[in-house]
Amino acid sequence: MKHDAVPDFCEYRVGWRAWKPMEPHYLCAMNGNFIWTPKRIVQADKEPTMTNTHGVWAFTTLFDLRRMGYDTSGNILGRVAFWGTVVHHETGLRAEFAYPLELYVDRSENKRLGYRSSSHDELWERALRIGAEYNVPVKLLVPSEEETIALQKLEAARIEEERLRMLAMVEHRKQAQKDREAKRRAIARAALDFAKKHGFKM
Amino acid sequence: MAVIGEPQRIEYVEPLELPPPLRELPIEAPVSTPDEQEVPA
Numbered sequence: 001m002k003h004d005a006v007p008d009f010c011e012y013r014v015g016w017r018a019w020k021p022m023e024p025h026y027l028c029a030m031n032g033n034f035i036w037t038p039k040r041i042v043q044a045d046k047e048p049t050m051t052n053t054h055g056v057w058a059f060t061t062l063f064d065l066r067r068m069g070y071d072t073s074g075n076i077l078g079r080v081a082f083w084g085t086v087v088h089h090e091t092g093l094r095a096e097f098a099y100p101l102e103l104y105v106d107r108s109e110n111k112r113l114g115y116r117s118s119s120h121d122e123l124w125e126r127a128l129r130i131g132a133e134y135n136v137p138v139k140l141l142v143p144s145e146e147e148t149i150a151l152q153k154l155e156a157a158r159i160e161e162e163r164l165r166m167l168a169m170v171e172h173r174k175q176a177q178k179d180r181e182a183k184r185r186a187i188a189r190a191a192l193d194f195a196k197k198h199g200f201k202m
Numbered sequence: 203m204a205v206i207g208e209p210q211r212i213e214y215v216e217p218l219e220l221p222p223p224l225r226e227l228p229i230e231a232p233v234s235t236p237d238e239q240e241v242p243a
Contacts, residue, residue, distance in 0.1 A: 013215055040233045041229050090207025090208055
């Protein structure tokens with residue numbers, strides 16, 4: 001479907017995605033159900049609309065991608081061109097057509113799993129092979145000082161969120177235990193009252 | 203679609219030319235994706 005309005009910019013839109021590298025040299029969607037074929041336009045199974053969930057999707061900014069935890073070690077990140085029908089969301093977009101523009105291997109120190117070294121070098125080698133296959137440049141993603149500070153804050157917020165979640169779980173378990181004990185005591189009291197009332201000996 | 207928030211607006215984008223990686227390649231039929239539901243990170 002072509003919308004009636006004349007497009008405001010005759011240029012594709014750009015978003016950020018993450019993929020799992022797949023042997024020998026493919027980009028695989030994060031949910032593992034689709035390999036982006038090299039040198040072929042990726043088309044959504046159905047045209048995206050404001051009300052459906054179809055479309056090839058991405059985050060608007062790298063920061064949003066990181067904020068949602070898609071920068072996990074082992075992933076390849078990338079800037080992607082989108083065109084056709086494009087639905088813009090609060091922090092991302094869904095589009096009818098897509099193709100990667102650039103691939104990135106993240107050198108951020110702020111990895112959730114906390115490792116790099118040899119696995120990082122291996123990922124870089126794989127990314128280079130994948131980039132050649134898709135005809136796209138591969139770059140190292142080195143966050144600026146400002147981004148590093150923002151990422152550290154983000155990681156601290158993640159840790160705090162996890163701590164609060166654990167605390168809430170412990171509190172919930174304690175409360176559930178208390179409720180079980182109270183219920184047990186109430187049943188015992190009721191049984192005792194019943195026994196007294198009917199002259200049973202306990 | 204909680205991962206990228208709520209939909210805000212829709213547009214049709216018709217670029218004048220294909221993205222740089224595809225420009226010098228022979229054009230083949232697009233490859234269709236399955237519906238990309240949001241996925242856990």
